[in-house]
Amino acid sequence: MPSYETFTDSDAAFAQAQLGRPMRGVAGVAYRCPAGHPGVLATYPRLPGGPPFPTTYYLICPNAVLAVSRLEASGIMAEMTAKLSTDPGLAEAYRVAHEAYLSDREALAREIGDEVPEIAGFSAGGMPTRVKCLHALVGHALAAGPGVNPIGDEALALMGDFCPEATPAGEETSSDD
């Protein structure tokens, strides 16, 4: 089951500052950074009347996004994908992570009375057999906690202290409050 905190007005303002537009369809904050801003947003799989939205765990912390982008640029996703074909234990854990992701999304879909058949069986980030987007996998790992998404956990270990409390992300709230 997904668990998340209330998405407050100040969280919404933070998300909008990162995206340049309002973030819609948010179920709640699935991970909050030590500095207090949202790190990962849990999203509903569809806005009313709209297309499916498959990124159930949306990485919003700008420090995390930057750290993940650097990792992706290092070419590590090809190594991780290769490891999935040579390490059966890892491959199985990754498949279980895929199922967990789908299960969380199904719970969110039930909250809005929708089944979102268009993306049934399709999770995110390349799961269950490839590594295509570490932003999605890190988002899942942060939301679910350690031990659920092995590739996301590995990426997080490489990212280190990506968003320390002493270095709040963004400049937009620092001057006039």
Ligand SMILES: [Zn+2]
């Ligand atoms: Zn952060």
